[in-house]
Amino acid sequence: MKALVYGKSMVADRISPLVREADVEILTISGEIIGVKRNCLLRNLPDLGLAILDTNEKSVTSLCPFLSRLKYIPIILLVNNDAADWAWLGDCEASAYVSLETGKEEFVSRLKVAIKNYLPKPLLVKV
Secondary structure, eight states, X not given: OEEEEESOHHHHHHXXXXXXXXXXXXXXXXXXXXXXXXXXXXXXGGGEEEXXXXXXXXXXXXXXXXXXXXXXXXXEEEEOTTTOOHHHXXXXXXXXXXXXXXXXXXXXXXXXXXXXXXXXXXXHTTO
16 A cells, blocks of 8 residues: 655655554655656555645645545645635545644654554554
8 A cells, every 4th residue: 555645855754754654655746746746646546545645735725625536545634723724624525634833743643643543454453
């Protein structure tokens, strides 16, 4: 299984080790999702079992609804509470929300809980 991590490299670098702990391959994308990035995403869709999206990224407003319609991919949204558009975020059908503003330890703890809650059950045996 793969997990999509959509966000700036700094955010992806914080998240990647947590996802790897669960023995999940990571597909990291940032910026606008056009051309090669879109083709990469579409090619990997059948293997995606989890999506972690930084709501500060450019294409999140189109990516989140697209993934929501697939129904089989749990979505964890990373939000900046001060700049979050909660009306839009509420319509995104996310499985979990994790604040980017928390301290490092709390961020890691919340993200680990969210990842464990939404990984397919056979993978949880490895965690």
